[in-house]
Amino acid sequence: MVDEESTIISKLPRVVLHQMQSVIIVWLNEYIDTNDEYYQHTIAQLENVAHCINTFTDNDECIDFILTITDTRVFLIISESLIGSLMPCISDISHLDAIFVSSHAEQSGDTYTNECPKKSSIWWYTRESSLYSMLNRALRLMDCNIIVQMGFFINDLHRHIERLHKEQSASQSSSQIFTVYRGQGLSKLDFDQMVRVKGGLMSFNSFLSTSETRDIPLIRAESNASNLDLVGVLFTIQIHSTSSSTCFALIRNCSFFEDEDEVLFSMHSVFRIRDIKQIGTNNNLYEVSLVLTNDNDKELSMLTDFIRKESFPNLSGWHRLSLLLIKLNQNEKAQEITEVLLYESPGNMEKAQLYGHMSWIKANQGKYEQALEFGLKSFSIEQKARPRNHLDLASSYNNMGIIYVHIGDYSQAISFYEQTLAIHQNLLPSNHLQLAASYNNVGWVHDRTGNYSKALLSYKQALVIKEQSLPHNHPELGASYSNLGGAYNHMGKYREALTSYEKALEIQRQSLPRNHPELAISYNDIGSVYYNMGNYSKSLSLFEEALTIQLQSLSHDHPLLAIQYSNI
Helix, strand or coil: CCCHHHHHHHCCCHHHHHHHHHEEEEEECCCCCCCCHHHHHHHHHHHCCCCEEEEECCHHHHHHHHHHCCCCEEEEEEEHHHHHHHHHHHCCCCCEEEEEEECCHHHHCCCCCCCCCCCCHHHHHHCCCHHHHHHHHHHHHCCHHHHHHCHHHHHHHHHHHHHHHHHHHHCCCCCCEEEEEEEEEEEHHHHHHHHHCCCCEEEECCCEEEECCCHHHHHHHHHHHCCCCEEEEEEEEEEECCCCCCCEEECCCCCCCCCCCEEEECCCEEEEEEEEEECCCCCCEEEEEEEECCCCCHHHHHHHHHHHHHCCCCCCHHHHHHHHHHHCCCHHHHHHHHHHHHHHCCCHHHHHHHHHHHHHHHHHCCCHHHHHHHHHHHHHHHHHHCCCCCHHHHHHHHHHHHHHHHHCCHHHHHHHHHHHHHHHHHHCCCCCHHHHHHHHHHHHHHHHCCCHHHHHHHHHHHHHHHHHHCCCCCHHHHHHHHHHHHHHHHCCCHHHHHHHHHHHHHHHHHHCCCCCHHHHHHHHHHHHHHHHCCCHHHHHHHHHHHHHHHHHHCCCCCHHHHHHHHHC
16 A cells, blocks of 8 residues: 555645755654665655655654754655644744645554545544644635645545435435534634625635534534634534535544534535524624525525636636636735746647736736736737737737736727727627627726727727626626716716716616625715715715725725725
């Protein structure tokens, strides 16, 4: 059987392998024997990905060595049996960049590999080890390196829960309702945000362990409530067993703890927050009632469709992950992946795509000159390889327009946006939403440079397309009416501005949650028109309405709150 250390090293993605040239690897294992075949095999594996490897069998010697390092990142590999004694001593070492936990087959008798059919992924996940906490922490914090390394296990665990869910659902009544419980601590900030969105949706990024009995989860919640930095929360989750496609399963027969009535949910389960109430007299202990969303939940369906469209469904693998990370503003992690893909890229067209990714990353980081440099590299390849009327070339023109907008060079931006528009006009149907986006981009630059009549014309053309292609209450229609309102407002046509802004607000009320930040923007926009018209009391009322929503939906230190207080 392959050792855990060997499995970990062999599954490190290339993005990590390139990084590890500039780190020191420290391996602590009380059973290290330099003559042992296992030791020699592991060292050989490690030498493939790092130049400096130090081995220790003694905790104190290992910690002393790590503390002497001041200017280099350290990766630590420790055996599972040492976690309890070592972790309190190393948790505050800032240059300790990553910890890999291993379990040598000769020490523990068990190692997770794909060659172990006797014990399931659920058994390994629920076993008393570091796997449970390490995996869920990585999923909560979007720790890309660990997620990628453990991708094989995450997939196996999800598939196992999915399989059990199908088996158990087939034997349940369609009307069956049951309740499960989970006790934990939440930071005060996270708890306040949850209170603000009461009635809305709540998602757990990680796998979610719950119990059919209330007592132990309540004890856990009470224990967390004693921590002044946390709020103790008892989640009471109501489940309609067959009305949701969310994967969850009773795992008693395959858990490490066979005597516990545990129900395990897969990642990204979504619930609606029904109620939040204090438990007893403890003002730091709350019960939160959740209901598992069903497949007919309109708000969830809208959100799901939006996420699916926004998560680059035409791409796969590393390229899709890179763009998703950029979308999530995880720019450093996206850059690590993109740089490795560029290093390994076999052809010019893939390079062009990746240079585009790098351009986006640098723009997000505010490094616009570097963004322009990568953007020009991408554009140069695309321009030479594509016909003049190719949609991919239109995308490249559009990306260059975005970069020049960031730089503030609006003459270049409008030039690239207009070339994008020309290709879209030639190749796309007259009601295509990409064509609407092109009109909108051209209008935005005209609006920004004071060409309000041209901006208005472009915005109207975008609106016509959206009205042909979207439902009457789609948020994108609201955005178009808002753009029109802005142009009219700048032109001093306040009645037309009011009509457009109020239409935007009407659509948003139908399609967005009642405390969505976009609603606050619309109230603020309408308030600004009334202010320009001299109706200050009406303006103040609308600014206050906007502030009420922002206080419910934004963090207490969000800059938009300062702007809104200034307006009032």
